[in-house]
Amino acid sequence: MSIHVAITRRVRPGSEAEFEERLSHFARRSLDVKGTQGVQMLHPAPGAKHPEYGILRTFATAQDRDAFYASALYLEWEKEIAHLTDGAPDFRDLHGLEAWFRQPDAPRPPRWKMALATWAGVYPTSLLLGMVLAPQLHSLPKPLAALIISGCMVVCLTWLVMPAVTKLMHSWLHPSE
Known part of the structure; x- marks a missing residue:
């Protein structure tokens, strides 16, 4: 069974465009990492007072998830965007109903x-x-x-x-x- 992780990042006002560009580039590169099955980005509503971005990642196993977040690729990206974000990312493993129907390569069913x-x-x-x-x-x-x-x-x-x-x-x- 796949492992699903939701990450929330608060971006500093005025840094949204640069963060989105760097996130998009990182997301494409991260798909080449072993065990990574998918990534989706959720953008904040236009004009949000405190822009929060959501990143949904799917991994084949818990070991793949742990290896990804300990990888040089991920740690480099964290350093690269540190000046664009407020605070550390919030990580949540998705379980139960929120994960039962999530497939990395398919839209959610009706x-x-x-x-x-x-x-x-x-x-x-x-x-x-x-x-x-x-x-x-x-x-x-x-x-x-x-x-x-x-x-x-x-x-x-x-x-x-x-x-x-x-x-x-x-x-x-x-x-x-």
Whole structure:
């Protein structure tokens, strides 16, 4: 399963054009790095008071991600743009719903398809957890039992069910590939 990372950069006012040019050049070069599967850039709205740029990167593995951010190419770029940005970048690994449907080489599927695919994962998971866990938790207060079941559901969906569902439904979710 691919690793998705969202990076946010705050650019100093008046430095937007230079930052965009350098980012575009760096993004093209960075695609040659082993394990890099894609990069997308998100531009701030025109006239934003504090321009923030988003960079979405996809890597084949966590090791590829870590190697990329420790690479000379990345560290050089950080030095190159230090005078254009305010503060350090904000990194977030994307998990769960935000990453289930993200493919480096395909547009995101329509919301209705994402909803149906999610339902296809949630329904059998909720049935199974209800049959297996509910009888074991019947002596607990209902809110506590629901907390335990919902926690198990989130873990199952995030690491087991939705990766399998999106893999099985890939051609339906991304028919243009």
